[in-house]
Amino acid sequence: MALTKKPVKGMKDILPAEMAIRNYVCGLIRETYESFGFTQIETPCMEHIENLTSKQGGENEKLIFKILKRGEKLNLAAAASEEDLVDGGMRYDLTVPLARYYSNHTNELPSPFKALQMGNVWRADQPQRGRFRQFMQCDIDILGDPSNMAECELILAMTTLLGKLDFKDFNIRINDRRMLKAMAAYAGFEEKDYDSVFIILDKMDKIGRDGVKEELINAGYAEEVVMRYAELFEKLEGKAGDAALDTLAELMGDKLPDDCRNNLSEIFGVVNPAKTADFELVFDPTLVRGMSYYTGTIFEVELKEFNSSCGGGGRYDEMIGRFTGQNTPACGFSIGFERIITILLEKGFQVPGEAGKTAFLIEKGMDMSRQGEILKEAMSLRAAGTKVLVLKMAKNKKFQKEQLAADGYTDIKEFYKESLQGG
Amino acid sequence: MALTKKPVKGMKDILPAEMAIRNYVCGLIRETYESFGFTQIETPCMEHIENLTSKQGGENEKLIFKILKRGEKLNLAAAASEEDLVDGGMRYDLTVPLARYYSNHTNELPSPFKALQMGNVWRADQPQRGRFRQFMQCDIDILGDPSNMAECELILAMTTLLGKLDFKDFNIRINDRRMLKAMAAYAGFEEKDYDSVFIILDKMDKIGRDGVKEELINAGYAEEVVMRYAELFEKLEGKAGDAALDTLAELMGDKLPDDCRNNLSEIFGVVNPAKTADFELVFDPTLVRGMSYYTGTIFEVELKEFNSSCGGGGRYDEMIGRFTGQNTPACGFSIGFERIITILLEKGFQVPGEAGKTAFLIEKGMDMSRQGEILKEAMSLRAAGTKVLVLKMAKNKKFQKEQLAADGYTDIKEFYKESLQGG
Numbered sequence: 001m002a003l004t005k006k007p008v009k010g011m012k013d014i015l016p017a018e019m020a021i022r023n024y025v026c027g028l029i030r031e032t033y034e035s036f037g038f039t040q041i042e043t044p045c046m047e048h049i050e051n052l053t054s055k056q057g058g059e060n061e062k063l064i065f066k067i068l069k070r071g072e073k074l075n076l077a078a079a080a081s082e083e084d085l086v087d088g089g090m091r092y093d094l095t096v097p098l099a100r101y102y103s104n105h106t107n108e109l110p111s112p113f114k115a116l117q118m119g120n121v122w123r124a125d126q127p128q129r130g131r132f133r134q135f136m137q138c139d140i141d142i143l144g145d146p147s148n149m150a151e152c153e154l155i156l157a158m159t160t161l162l163g164k165l166d167f168k169d170f171n172i173r174i175n176d177r178r179m180l181k182a183m184a185a186y187a188g189f190e191e192k193d194y195d196s197v198f199i200i201l202d203k204m205d206k207i208g209r210d211g212v213k214e215e216l217i218n219a220g221y222a223e224e225v226v227m228r229y230a231e232l233f234e235k236l237e238g239k240a241g242d243a244a245l246d247t248l249a250e251l252m253g254d255k256l257p258d259d260c261r262n263n264l265s266e267i268f269g270v271v272n273p274a275k276t277a278d279f280e281l282v283f284d285p286t287l288v289r290g291m292s293y294y295t296g297t298i299f300e301v302e303l304k305e306f307n308s309s310c311g312g313g314g315r316y317d318e319m320i321g322r323f324t325g326q327n328t329p330a331c332g333f334s335i336g337f338e339r340i341i342t343i344l345l346e347k348g349f350q351v352p353g354e355a356g357k358t359a360f361l362i363e364k365g366m367d368m369s370r371q372g373e374i375l376k377e378a379m380s381l382r383a384a385g386t387k388v389l390v391l392k393m394a395k396n397k398k399f400q401k402e403q404l405a406a407d408g409y410t411d412i413k414e415f416y417k418e419s420l421q422g423g
Numbered sequence: 424m425a426l427t428k429k430p431v432k433g434m435k436d437i438l439p440a441e442m443a444i445r446n447y448v449c450g451l452i453r454e455t456y457e458s459f460g461f462t463q464i465e466t467p468c469m470e471h472i473e474n475l476t477s478k479q480g481g482e483n484e485k486l487i488f489k490i491l492k493r494g495e496k497l498n499l500a501a502a503a504s505e506e507d508l509v510d511g512g513m514r515y516d517l518t519v520p521l522a523r524y525y526s527n528h529t530n531e532l533p534s535p536f537k538a539l540q541m542g543n544v545w546r547a548d549q550p551q552r553g554r555f556r557q558f559m560q561c562d563i564d565i566l567g568d569p570s571n572m573a574e575c576e577l578i579l580a581m582t583t584l585l586g587k588l589d590f591k592d593f594n595i596r597i598n599d600r601r602m603l604k605a606m607a608a609y610a611g612f613e614e615k616d617y618d619s620v621f622i623i624l625d626k627m628d629k630i631g632r633d634g635v636k637e638e639l640i641n642a643g644y645a646e647e648v649v650m651r652y653a654e655l656f657e658k659l660e661g662k663a664g665d666a667a668l669d670t671l672a673e674l675m676g677d678k679l680p681d682d683c684r685n686n687l688s689e690i691f692g693v694v695n696p697a698k699t700a701d702f703e704l705v706f707d708p709t710l711v712r713g714m715s716y717y718t719g720t721i722f723e724v725e726l727k728e729f730n731s732s733c734g735g736g737g738r739y740d741e742m743i744g745r746f747t748g749q750n751t752p753a754c755g756f757s758i759g760f761e762r763i764i765t766i767l768l769e770k771g772f773q774v775p776g777e778a779g780k781t782a783f784l785i786e787k788g789m790d791m792s793r794q795g796e797i798l799k800e801a802m803s804l805r806a807a808g809t810k811v812l813v814l815k816m817a818k819n820k821k822f823q824k825e826q827l828a829a830d831g832y833t834d835i836k837e838f839y840k841e842s843l844q845g846g
Contacts, residue, residue, distance in 0.1 A: 002473070003473065003474050003477055003523070003745055003746050004471045004473060004474055004523070005523060005526045005527040005746055005747075006527060007466065007467050007470075007523075007524075007527070008467060008469050008470065008471055008510075008511050011467035011469060012467065013464070013465070013466055013467070013524050013527060013528060014464055014465040014466075015464065015528065015531060015532075016462040016463065016464055016532075019462070019463045019464055019465060020462075020463070022465075023453070023463060030446070034810060035805040035806075035808070035809070035810050035811065036805060036810075036811070036812075037780075037782075037810055037811060037812030037813070039439040039442070039443075040439065040442045040443075040446060041436070041437055041438065041439055041442055042436070042437040042442060042445075043430065043436055043437075044430050044431060044434035044435065044436070044557050045468065045543060045557060046431050046434060046488070046545075046557070047430075047431065048427045048431055050425070050426065050427060051426050051427055054426055065469070065490050065491075065493075065511075066490070066491040066493075067488050067489070067490065067491070067513075068488075068489040068490070068491055068505070068508060068509055070488075070489075070547050074505070076502065076504070076505065076508075079499065081499070082491070082497070082499065085491060085499075085508065086491055087431075088431050088488075090490075100426070100427070100428055100430075101430075101436050103428045104428040104429060104430070104436060105436060105438065108438060109438075109439075110826060110827075110830055111826075112814065114812070120468060122469075124493050134467050134468060134469065145814075145815070147787075147815050149785070149794075149813065149814070149815055152794075152798065153798075153813060156798065156802065160802070160805070160806075265791075266791050269791030269792055269794070269795060270791050270794045270795045270798060271795070271798075272795065273792065273795030273796060273798075273799055274795050274796075274798035274799040274801075274802055275802075276802050276806065322426055323426050323428055324428075357460075359460075362572070364570075368688075368689050368692030368693050369692055369696060371572075371575075371692070371693045372692060372693045372694070372695065372696030372697050373696060373697075375575065375576075375579065375693060375694075375696075375697035376696055376697040378697075379579065379583070379697055379698075379699050382458040382459060382583070383458075383583075383699065385458070386458070387457060387458050387459075387460055388458065388459070388460060389459075389460030389537070390460070390572060390576060391535065391568075391572070392568070392570050392572055403533060403534075404533075407533050
């Protein structure tokens with residue numbers, strides 16, 4: 001069969017210029033998150049298929065790249081369905097593997113455990129501009145801390161990182177899954193309908209309050225319930241932080257659980273005086289976050305300048321329990337790594353502090369011991385921190401030097417066989 | 424279905440202590456190779472199945488993790504064989520993907536192109552101690568350079584790296600596929616038998632010269648041919664470098680091609696005066712290297728102290744041509760990353776220069792604005808380069824402090840709600 005030059009559909013080859021930026025950002029992520037006491041770990045890129053299809057990953061479970069069984073285990077003739085053919089799948093996020101990892105190694109890890117993960121994930125999504133089927137995720141998670149110190153530390157860590165990448169004037173939108181549920185209950189929705197209601201609520205940015213109202217009514221919910229729901233959002237308009245929480249408390253009375261209100265209020269109280277980056281922490285009662293595993297606080301980064309989200313996370317206190325039988329508090333944040341790289345590339349971002357670059361051009365036919373001497377000189381420069389590229393001199397030396405200059409090699413030394421000078 | 428705590432068979436979770444060493448080594452690899460003018464690139468972890476099964480990967484092609492087709496493309500009822508079910512596979516090395524990458528991006532890359540790749544590869548091998556089904560490879564390749572400056576630079580780069588990792592007194596065994604063929608031809612083997620003969624020759628380390636002779640005779644080759652072959656190796660015993668090449672030239676006359684002899688002689692002539700690490704470059708006429716894609720020089724690192732190989736490579740001038748229709752000279756070296764990590768772990772290697780680590784313990788129930796002040800203090804220390812872990816004080820503070828100390832947090836500050844001191 002003919003060989004194929006293009007990468008597989010939806011995945012990309014990374015060229016040197018982008019790779020340099022990716023490496024720089026990865027270094028900054030590691031350095032910043034480590035300064036908050038996160039330690040890096042890694043899980044395999046493949047997981048048992050049963051771990052990936054356990055109804056925690058929402059829509060992502062439909063997008064799994066599945067691994068064919070091998071050897072005797074593969075019995076094509078007897079296979080009745082896809083499930084009989086596969087035993088593994090590529091991870092679609094880093095959260096489910098982390099829960100497995102933590103349950104497998106609890107006794108070897110500190111408590112609370114602050115984990116940093118950087119790695120590829122795979123989703124067989126329809127490819128589009130900026131959306132790939134293999135992409136990097138960079139997650140921080142705090143496992144074993146029931147207090148909202150975890151939320152505060154996650155928000156401070158990721159906003160510090162965004163600040164170092166020169167992002168300014170962004171929002172961290174914050175909400176609580178319990179708040180979402182309490183508001184829906186107050187309005188009169190039934191618990192079985194919450195998820196469908198939230199899917200519509202999630203469109204608030206796009207279709208506005210009237211659009212949400214209309215969609216809810218069209219979906220068959222009682223007008224009275226929908227109006228009471230919409231009123232909550234109306235009364236919150238223009239109010240932020242504790243003022244918004246006070247308004248909600250007034251309206252909802254004991255339908256607003258204290259712990260849920262206090263949780264957000266405390267996070268505001270701690271993060272606002274401690275923050276160093278240029279952002280606002282914004283209570284957003286319309287923030288939903290798709291994954292069904294969230295149990296408490298949820299948050300999302302909104303880059304106003306680029307009108308886009310750039311990561312999010314939340315508390316998922318029940319996922320680890322699915323592996324161990326015993327719930328472990330957990331809270332995490334996943335940064336939109338590919339989104340950040342795309343923005344930096346569009347901005348024409350330059351990696352700071354590139355070391356000096358020198359090229360040695362050696363005329364063809366030079367005797368070996370002289371070439372050895374020249375390489376020895378290159379080795380000394382390299383040991384001292386200079387990048388040295390050693391090349392045979394091309395016939396078209398002018399063109400070669402132009403190419404080298406374009407690649408950043410402005411210091412070029414030429415070595416000729418006739419002369420012992422030139423070094 | 425129940426969830427599984429263990430990683431999939433043959434793959435491993437990486438704990439924080441190992442991860443710190445891996446990150447350190449990766450940093451050193453990048454820094455060292457970049458000083459030689461290599462630039463990092465990346466290809467997707469998945470490849471088109473036809474690229475992976477094109478008979479270039481030798482035994483590795485039997486070990487591919489294959490990706491099930493998705494959606495309409497998967498037709499289980501009509502599938503007659505495995506091939507009908509899959510459209511992709513996990514890469515088993517970084518060389519085949521590099522050849523695809525280079526053929527896809529030739530016009531965007533400098534020539535020669537010095538590529539650095541660091542990434543996972545997958546092989547469904549029988550797992551055993553130190554051998555995993557997902558493992559890191561770190562490759563350097565020089566594409567577009569027909570001269571043996573490429574070989575010299577690869578050898579100098581990887582030996583510099585091993586030197587920085589404190590490996591001493593190791594060998595770089597070197598040979599040339601053309602030399603292997605010339606010696607087999609001189610002895611009288613037929614070209615069609617070369618691969619089988621080389622598989623037996625490759626066992627010289629283990630079974631010795633007599634063992635190789637015996638196996639060749641048992642395999643049905645004429646005794647006269649086998650004896651002439653064995654005599655070559657006998658006459659080379661105790662001879663190194665140019666002396667060994669001179670002996671071969673004497674014995675073989677014009678059966679030893681000049682370019683092949685000169686190639687090795689030139690590499691000795693350049694590398695020996697320029698090298699900085701503590702190693703010997705050793706001509707080894709029994710070095711075979713398994714991959715069928717090699718066309719010229721081949722080499723392998725031998726760590727004498729650990730009695731093991733730790734990487735290897737060679738020239739493969741014909742692989743890129745399989746994608747483009749036009750051959751491009753290419754030479755590469757792949758380091759045994761996992762082997763190096765295993766050795767460093769066994770040596771009790773410590774990552775040098777860890778920054779200071781401080782833990783803040785905050786008593787429970789402290790008011791939020793005070794907590795905000797404490798986190799602000801943590802933020803300043805972090806910005807100045809100190810790792811600061813902020814935790815709620817545990818009930819058993821003594822145990823908590825012992826755990827923190829074991830984790831390197833020897834500087835511990837305690838903050839109590841009754842007092843404004845302690846910071």
